[in-house]
Amino acid sequence: MFFVKPAARSGFCSSDLSAFGIPQAGDRVGLEHCAALASQAWSTRNLDGVASSLGGTWAMQARQPTVAGSAVTGASLFSGKLDQIWTATVTGTPPQQQLVQLRPVDDTALCLTLPAAEAAGVRLVLAVCDGAANQDFMGIAFFFSASSPYFITTPDSRFCVQAAAIGPADTRNIVIARCTGNNRDVWNTELGLVRYFASQYAELYAGSGPLEYSMTVSGHGVPGSGILVEPDAQLAAQVWTDLAPGQVEPEGNADGSITLRPLSAESLCLTVPNAHYAAGVQLTVQTCDGAVSQEFLRSGTPIVNSQELIAFGDGRFCVGEPGAVGPAARWSSSPATSKPARPGSSITGGVAGQAWPRATSSPTRSTGLW
Numbered sequence: 001m002f003f004v005k006p007a008a009r010s011g012f013c014s015s016d017l018s019a020f021g022i023p024q025a026g027d028r029v030g031l032e033h034c035a036a037l038a039s040q041a042w043s044t045r046n047l048d049g050v051a052s053s054l055g056g057t058w059a060m061q062a063r064q065p066t067v068a069g070s071a072v073t074g075a076s077l078f079s080g081k082l083d084q085i086w087t088a089t090v091t092g093t094p095p096q097q098q099l100v101q102l103r104p105v106d107d108t109a110l111c112l113t114l115p116a117a118e119a120a121g122v123r124l125v126l127a128v129c130d131g132a133a134n135q136d137f138m139g140i141a142f143f144f145s146a147s148s149p150y151f152i153t154t155p156d157s158r159f160c161v162q163a164a165a166i167g168p169a170d171t172r173n174i175v176i177a178r179c180t181g182n183n184r185d186v187w188n189t190e191l192g193l194v195r196y197f198a199s200q201y202a203e204l205y206a207g208s209g210p211l212e213y214s215m216t217v218s219g220h221g222v223p224g225s226g227i228l229v230e231p232d233a234q235l236a237a238q239v240w241t242d243l244a245p246g247q248v249e250p251e252g253n254a255d256g257s258i259t260l261r262p263l264s265a266e267s268l269c270l271t272v273p274n275a276h277y278a279a280g281v282q283l284t285v286q287t288c289d290g291a292v293s294q295e296f297l298r299s300g301t302p303i304v305n306s307q308e309l310i311a312f313g314d315g316r317f318c319v320g321e322p323g324a325v326g327p328a329a330r331w332s333s334s335p336a337t338s339k340p341a342r343p344g345s346s347i348t349g350g351v352a353g354q355a356w357p358r359a360t361s362s363p364t365r366s367t368g369l370w
Contacts, residue, residue, distance in 0.1 A: 001041040001051070001082070001105050003034060013040040036064075036082050041105075051087050051105050052190035056149070057183035058163040059084045060174055062104035062126055070126045072112060072174040074163035074184075082106050088191040091136055099136040099155055100193055101129060111135040112161075118154055120177045124161065137161065139193020140201045140263070142234050149234060150187045150194075151179055151263065156246040157201070158266060160185040160236070179263050181235035200250050201241045201263060203232065204309075214238040215319075217285055221265045227283040236264035244288070257295035257312040259288065269294040277314035 004014040013034040018027040023039075034040060054060040058074030061084045078084060087108060088100045102112040104126065113127035114134040129135060136155050141148035152161040159176035162185030167173060172184075179185060204215040206229050216230040217237040232238065242250055242258040245266045252258050260270040268285035275293040288294060295312035296319070309319040 001043050001047075003040055004042055005034065006031070014042070015040045036106075037080050038082055038085055039080065041082055041085075049190050049192060051085050053078060053084050054086050054102070054152075054187050054189045054191070055084070056186050056188050058172065060086065060161075060187070062106055062110075064106075066104055066106040066110065066126065068110060068126060068128050070110075072124045072126060074172045074174050076170045086112075086189075086191065088139075088193055091131070098138055098194070100139060100191075101135050102137060102152075103129065112137065114154070114176065118156075118159060118176065120159065121164075121175050123164075123173045123175050139191075140239065141194045142203060142239075148194075150189065151181075151185060151236065151239070152187055152193065153179065153263075157241070157243070157263060158245050161187075178265075179236035179239075181233065181237070181239075181264075185236075186234055200243050201239055203238050204240055205232070215240065217262045217264060217268075221262065221268065221285065223268060223284075223286050225268075225285050227270065227285065237262050239263040240270075241266070253295055255295070255312070257297050259294050260296065261288065270296065272311050272313065275313055277311060277317050279317070283319065 006012055009031075011034060012031040014029060015032040015037070016023050016027050016039040017030050017032070018024055018039070032040065055078055058076060059078045061073055061075050061079075061081075063070045063073055064083055066083065075084065082105055085105045087103045087105060089103060091099045091101050104110060107126075109129060110126040111129040112135065113125055113132075114122060115125050115127070116122050127135070133155065138153050138155055138157060140151040140153060140157070142150075153159060154176060157179075160179035161174060162177055162182075163172040164175045165177070165184065177185070203211075205211045206213045206215070212232060213229045214232045214235075215238065216228050216235065218226045218228045218230075221237055230238070240260045240262055242252065242260060244261070261268060262285060265285070267288060269288040271284050271286040271291075272281065272293045273284050273286070275291070286294070292313040293311075297310040297312050297315075299308040299310055301308055311317045311319070
């Protein structure tokens with residue numbers, strides 16, 4: 001990208017003079033004082049999906065001047081300046097090809113970088129792109145479409161990129177911290193951040209109707225927290241994976257089962273408490289220990305993109321919810337039902353199948369979680 005300036009008046013830039021700075025057919029082009037605005041930047045190629053803001057409640061921006069060592073911050077307002085526009089470059093070869101580097105368009109020789117060992121609160125900076133692992137990140141979409149909101153995580157998905165919880169009202173440091181799904185760690189962008197293994201992360205929805213109610217870890221997501229059916233709120237506690245932190249290939253368990261972990265706390269696993277297989281037993285998350293009570297089998301159903309989830313230790317009970325599904329229902333072991341979802345229903349195991357769709361706007365990948 002570059003600026004076009006009159007040789008005699010280099011303080012002025014050719015600009016799209018539209019009211020909102022969003023290019024439209026028929027916009028007038030004229031001169032304005034150069035202010036590093038996106039509406040003043042030009043390119044010889046189509047940058048649709050190549051360069052985009054990373055926004056939401058906070059807009060990720062490269063501090064000016066954009067040099068190695070510069071802090072990366074979040075602004076509470078989108079300014080329309082180039083320091084809030086980023087590109088994404090795919091890194092690695094299979095199976096690591098889901099990772100991306102994020103570069104500010106102000107200087108694409110620089111990359112978003114984690115300058116220290118992974119820990120909650122570490123501030124991100126810009127550094128010269130050198131292919132190091134601390135410049136790799138992963139995008140986890142809530143659903144497979146170009147307009148999906150994303151979590152942006154470290155490669156092992158233990159931490160999410162987000163605006164710091166504490167700081168001025170208009171500007172915050174960009175840090176890594178536990179994924180939650182609040183207004184600081186959900187990002188909207190036109191960049192293609194989902195690569196290969198990101199399909200191992202998905203929301204699991206109740207019933208065969210609209211994708212409205214998700215399998216959710218209740219409360220603060222500590223060992224013993226119950227599993228509920230809650231309205232889809234783009235929470236990390238509603239995103240599940242069969243990958244352990246840092247695991248690259250979806251190997252599953254040696255006996256053919258899978259173990260499910262919430263993105264909000266990947267040291268915890270979906271569990272039949274005390275291996276008590278009976279109708280009405282609410283499922284919980286417990287510290288992952290490899291017990292058979294944390295193993296489940298997937299079984300196909302006639303419903304597209306849906307599967308039954310069967311408790312492996314018994315084989316007779318499916319994950320379901322008692323009665324109808326709706327907000328705040330427990331997730332437990334209970335007879336299957338064809339009634340619509342009721343928020344708050346518990347997640348249980350049922351004597352017959354319960355269908356669990358995953359969100360997707362494209363055919364489910366064979367390597368995906370569901």
